[in-house]
Structure formats: C-alpha cells, structure tokens
Amino acid sequence: MKKNIAIIMGGYSSEYEISIKSGNVVYQYLDKSRYNAYRIIITTKKWVYLDGDGKESPVDKSDFSVETKQGKVYFDCVFNAIHGTPGEDGILQAYFELLDMPQTSCNHYQAALTFNKRDLLSTLKPYGVHCAPSYYLNLGDSIDEKAIVEKVGLPCFVKANRAGSSYGISKVYEEKNLKAAIDNAFSEDNEVIIESFLDGTEVSIGVITYDNEVTVLPITEIVSENDFFDYEAKYQGKSQEITPARISKAQETNVSKLAASIYKILGLKGYSRSEFIFIGDIPYLLEVNTTPGLTEESILPQQAMAAGIPLPKLFGSAIDEALR
Structure with a gap:
C-alpha cells in the first residue's frame, strides 16, 4: 500500500524561495508507484496543502492532516525540504516529534544545535575538530x-x-x-x-543514512568566482562545484573520516552536508547543514548522482530510513 508523504517547503526565512525549489524537485522525483506525495507550504501566515491545480487547503495543525477532494488525509511521513527556520532549527522537528510522526530530518535537538554555528563549533572542539x-x-x-x-x-x-x-x-x-x-x-x-579567514581549498561533503548505513558521499570542491562562496556563487552560477574534489588521498581520507565522525558524534540522521577548508592536510570545519538544498543543481544531489544514487532513490531512501 502506498504511503502518504507530506513534502514541507517554504519557511519563515530568507531561504523561502530556495526551499520551494527543493520541495518541488522532491515532489517531481518521488517514486509515485510507492508514495502519494502532497506539497505542504509553510509560512508565517498560513500552513496549506497545494493540490495539482494550485488550490490551497488549510492544514489541521492539531494532527497535521489535510482535507482533499478524496477526503481527509493523514500522513505516514514528513519529507522536510525547509531551509532555515522553522524547518532547520528544531521547531518543526519538535512539533512532529510531539505528534509521533516520522520525518526525514534529524531530531529537534540536533537541528537546533547544528543551526547555531557558535554552539555547534563549541560542542565539537573538545572532540578535536579544528575550527577557525x-x-x-x-x-x-x-x-x-x-x-x-x-x-x-x-x-x-x-x-x-x-x-x-x-x-x-x-x-x-x-x-x-x-x-x-x-x-x-x-x-x-x-x-x-x-x-x-582560512586560506585553503574549500570542500563540501555529504553524509547520509542510506540502506541503514552511515554513508559518506563523493566530495565536492568549491571554486568561487566571487571573493568567497556567497549567495551569487551558490545559486547564480558564480562558482565551480567539482565532484569528485581535486584533493590528495590524505585530504580525502581525513575529511571523509571527520565528516562521518561528526555525523555520529552529533547523533544525526537523514541528510547532512558539511563544509570544510583544508589547511595543509587538516580539514577545518565551517558548518553543518541538516536540510541541504535538494534541486538538481544542489551539491548533495550532485554527490549522490556521482555515487550512482539517482534522485528517486535518494529521496525514497530518506523516507525509508525515517519509517525504519
């Protein structure tokens, strides 16, 4: 029997439009033979279900259900595609935990911790993680x-x-x-x-739970045409994102081990994408993202495809792990 999946997108932050793009890509590629996909738009003013005709219906926040032409729909799992608050900082994670509803993102504490750069770096420094x-x-x-x-x-x-x-x-x-x-x-x-400022090679590395295993994806090297990897470089083509990264074997080993270790230390699940800069062979952590971009051009999907994981399988695996 097909599972009902709520794909949440939008949010309250400047990342709203990016989240809408991510959510629509998930909606497009999710395996329709396995899942009934529903787009849920969350903003400060409304939570609504958007049907195929663009008609909006309100979400019942008491149980996160929606009314459709076919009747009331309850969800088996939530696919989180919200970047920034309230989808990446623990707020929605806590809400779904209270409802006992499976979700593809990490738990609320881990989301809040990783979203707070200062607290994240302070937590990881005692484990020997290098930071600026x-x-x-x-x-x-x-x-x-x-x-x-x-x-x-x-x-x-x-x-x-x-x-x-x-x-x-x-x-x-x-x-x-x-x-x-x-x-x-x-x-x-x-x-x-x-x-x-750390003067070295910048890389991005995805770590996910895939087939019930913590999996490090191929590493991406970031080469920005701008002064650093800013909004233009990320979203307007002002950078090269080279997968696999042009780094030494020692660097590859060090950053892969570190990224997997951080994932486990923090108790993450679902997707993560961490950014590092190499000083010599030593990776310095910049940040950890627990709701990374999910468009075809985004880094984590690029890494998954380089690992031979197509988008339907990548997105489906996140749901499988949440339901597990």
Missing part, C-alpha cells in the same frame, strides 16, 4: 573593532549565527568596514560570529 578562531557578538553588545581584529585578524568573515545560504555574511578586509558587516549580519539574526 572566532569572536562572538549579540545584538546590543558594544563593538570593539580593535579587539575583534586582535582576536581573528584580517581579512575575516562576519556571519549571522543562525542563517543559511550565505545570507548575512561579509568578508572584511579593513577594520573600518567591520561595523557595516556586523549590521548586515544583525539584519538576519541577533547573534553574530566573526571568524578568521
């Missing part, structure tokens, strides 16, 4: 530019602590430009992390 030197600011803190430069040096990266898709991030070369970069980061979040 950093400086933290909260909205309302006094800004001491000299202290920041003394701690992290120049150039440095100013980032919104809880944001994705490179929203709220700037590369700063001069102390006089720090304030504007910090204001930009605060436009996305009330917490900021400022990190030293």
Whole structure:
C-alpha cells in the first residue's frame, strides 16, 4: 500500500524561495508507484496543502492532516525540504516529534544545535575538530573593532549565527568596514560570529543514512568566482562545484573520516552536508547543514548522482530510513 508523504517547503526565512525549489524537485522525483506525495507550504501566515491545480487547503495543525477532494488525509511521513527556520532549527522537528510522526530530518535537538554555528563549533572542539578562531557578538553588545581584529585578524568573515545560504555574511578586509558587516549580519539574526579567514581549498561533503548505513558521499570542491562562496556563487552560477574534489588521498581520507565522525558524534540522521577548508592536510570545519538544498543543481544531489544514487532513490531512501 502506498504511503502518504507530506513534502514541507517554504519557511519563515530568507531561504523561502530556495526551499520551494527543493520541495518541488522532491515532489517531481518521488517514486509515485510507492508514495502519494502532497506539497505542504509553510509560512508565517498560513500552513496549506497545494493540490495539482494550485488550490490551497488549510492544514489541521492539531494532527497535521489535510482535507482533499478524496477526503481527509493523514500522513505516514514528513519529507522536510525547509531551509532555515522553522524547518532547520528544531521547531518543526519538535512539533512532529510531539505528534509521533516520522520525518526525514534529524531530531529537534540536533537541528537546533547544528543551526547555531557558535554552539555547534563549541560542542565539537573538545572532540578535536579544528575550527577557525572566532569572536562572538549579540545584538546590543558594544563593538570593539580593535579587539575583534586582535582576536581573528584580517581579512575575516562576519556571519549571522543562525542563517543559511550565505545570507548575512561579509568578508572584511579593513577594520573600518567591520561595523557595516556586523549590521548586515544583525539584519538576519541577533547573534553574530566573526571568524578568521582560512586560506585553503574549500570542500563540501555529504553524509547520509542510506540502506541503514552511515554513508559518506563523493566530495565536492568549491571554486568561487566571487571573493568567497556567497549567495551569487551558490545559486547564480558564480562558482565551480567539482565532484569528485581535486584533493590528495590524505585530504580525502581525513575529511571523509571527520565528516562521518561528526555525523555520529552529533547523533544525526537523514541528510547532512558539511563544509570544510583544508589547511595543509587538516580539514577545518565551517558548518553543518541538516536540510541541504535538494534541486538538481544542489551539491548533495550532485554527490549522490556521482555515487550512482539517482534522485528517486535518494529521496525514497530518506523516507525509508525515517519509517525504519
């Protein structure tokens, strides 16, 4: 009997449009012989089911069900394609856990932890994970530019602590430009992390649970045409994403082992995509994404296809693991 799958997309953040694209790709490629797929759009104003004709019907939040032409539909599993809040920061994960509804993403605590860059790096440092030197600011803190430069040096990266898709991030070369970069980061979040610039090869590595095994996907090398891997580079073709990455065997071994270790240390499930920069043969962790992009052009689907996993199988496996 076919399973009813709710594909949630949209969200409350600047990543809304990217999430809609990811969700529609999942809807397109999900095996219709195994699943009944339903698109659920979640925004700050409404939660709705979008049928094939584009008609919207409200979601009953008490049990996450929807009314359709065929009657009331309950879901066997939720496929999470929401980037940013509330789909990547633990809010929806906690909601579905309360409903005891299987979901393809990690659990609420892991989602909240990985979405918070400062807390994530602090958690992993005792395990020997290398990270760039950093400086933290909260909205309302006094800004001491000299202290920041003394701690992290120049150039440095100013980032919104809880944001994705490179929203709220700037590369700063001069102390006089720090304030504007910090204001930009605060436009996305009330917490900021400022990190030293690491000059090395940047890679992205997907780790998923596939056929009940933690699986490291082929590594992608990031070569940005811009000053760094910003929004333009990620989504507007201003970068090369080379899979497999042009790195040494030692680098490949080190980062693959580390990415798998981080996945297990954090107790993740479903998809993850982690970003690293190599200094010599040592990978330095930048961040961990637990709801990565899922369009045909996105990095994790590219890596899966390089591993011989087509999109219907990739998406189906996430549901199988959630139901397991």
